[in-house]
Amino acid sequence: MDNAKPIVSIRGLAKTYAGGHQALKGIDLDIREGEILALLGPNGAGKTTLISLICGLVSPSAGTVTVAGHDIIKDYRKTRELIGLVPQELTLGAFEKVGNTVLFSRGLYGKAPNAAFIDDLLAELSLSDKKDNMVQQLSGGMKRRVLIAKALSHEPRVLFLDEPTAGVDVELRKDMWAIVERLRQSGVTIILTTHYIEEAEEIADRVGVISGGELLELEDKSTLMAKLGKKQLVIELKNAVDTVPEQLSEYGLELSANGSKLTYTFDARQERTGMTALLTSLSQAGLAVKDLNTSQSSLEDIFVDIVKADA
Amino acid sequence: MNTEAVKAIYRAEMRRTRNTLLQSIATPVISTALYFVVFGSAIGSRIQSVNDVPYGAFIVPGLMMLSILTQSISNASFGIFFPKFTGTIYEVMSAPISFLEILLGYVGAAATKSMILGVLILITATFFVDLRIAHPFWMLSFFLLTCISFSLFGFIIGLWADNFEKLQLIPSLVITPLVFLGGSFYSIDMLPEFWQKVSLFNPVLYLISGFRWSFFEVSDVSMGFSLAMILLFLLTCIVVVGVMFRTGYKLKP
Incomplete structure (x- = not known):
């Protein structure tokens, strides 16, 4: 081509x-x-x-x-x-x-x-x-x-x-x-x-x-x-939490669905996505995982990223 | 030469006339008939003749000029202004067509309409007065040259105007007074001497005078001079349009 x-x-x-x-x-x-x-x-x-x-x-x-x-x-x-x-x-x-x-x-x-x-x-x-x-x-x-x-x-x-x-x-x-x-x-x-x-x-x-x-x-x-796609890992917790535990702060997690969902955003381009480390940390923090789900960002997200970065 | 494009524009413009037949053709014919009734019959019956030409006949060339001038300008100016106004001009501007071809299409159609109109007025006039045309060749020449040059002038106005007010400005504030004061209905001999001199600065006088000469062999100024004036006007319009197109004036940012 x-x-x-x-x-x-x-x-x-x-x-x-x-x-x-x-x-x-x-x-x-x-x-x-x-x-x-x-x-x-x-x-x-x-x-x-x-x-x-x-x-x-x-x-x-x-x-x-x-x-x-x-x-x-x-x-x-x-x-x-x-x-x-x-x-x-x-x-x-x-x-x-x-x-x-x-x-x-x-x-x-x-x-x-x-x-x-x-x-x-x-x-x-x-x-x-x-x-x-x-x-x-x-x-x-x-x-x-x-x-x-x-x-x-x-x-x-x-x-x-x-x-x-x-x-x-x-x-x-x-x-x-x-x-x-x-x-x-x-x-x-x-x-x-x-x-x-x-x-x-x-x-x-x-x-x-x-x-x-x-x-x-x-x-x-x-x-x-x-190239620019970000992936998200959505972690469904067995038991809801009020706040993201202190020892998980480095992952920049977002809490949603009344404390039952944690969203981890990572760059799919990186060799080390940090997913394994996160899962280890989760169990160390005593959080039980019910389900995991990853999703790729759409062109829309990519587009917003590019235009924002330029602004 | 993109002849298909010229034909397409010309046809579209002529179609527009057919769609607005009443406005384009009937209105000027009716108003001309009214002029004949009012000036030719009512007032003209009290004026015996001008330079040995019966008054009713005397005003025919002037009336034709009045209509041709105003209609050439309004047809051609509207023809190019409207696509500019609605935005459809984009299509013409992005087509493989030169400015000359655009001009041929739009001005050609406007001039054609004026010619049809002029002929209709002439036919209408024969219902009211006895007409003779002493120099048919010159009559036709003046007629064609006027239709073309004033359509060109109208095209320039249409390009220049960016709103409806400007579109009407020159026809109503400049052309109509010039035509009325250019001896449409009288010979300038009938004016006081001072106003005769002033009239000589009116370019339309030369048009009407030359045109009238081709009918009755009477004129206010020499026929050769009249012809020179209309050719000069045509040339000026061509130059102005040329400059406008070269610079993309108001058409191409």
């Missing part, structure tokens, strides 16, 4: 807006062809600015971006043809029919109308019966589907989904992941931004963490979780 040539290559990309706000502070990033990359970050982290720069909506202050080897400014026609964008906001002209607005998008990208393709696309997004409806009559979820149809109307090779599931119902989310999966199988590269970590966890191959205009982490999802 590491040898795969990047479809999008970003070097030293920075953006300072006219008001002086520095949205991106020199991003280096290679996006591999055919992967699903999730960009995680809090609001205002610079995720949308990054996407906007690649798509040509914002001019960079410094740095370069190439898509399939073409510079996004010098060869903008070549790069933009390859890119589809689903924006975060539900931005749709109100007075247009669904079918027309999707055809319009296809035309903008220089593709001749292809009624059969558009019909299939609308069907896949459960929009067939809405083809002649005015966009303004649609619900929020339906509008989101139209935006996806528009972004896919010119058969892009790279698809950007900016916060794709904000305000989306379960059904659409399911449909959307089905489409993402189908696109991935056809070789389309997908970059999505989100602050729903489950989303990244569910579908991404790699996860990048952006905060304060910087790319803090970029790892294969599993590596990231292994």
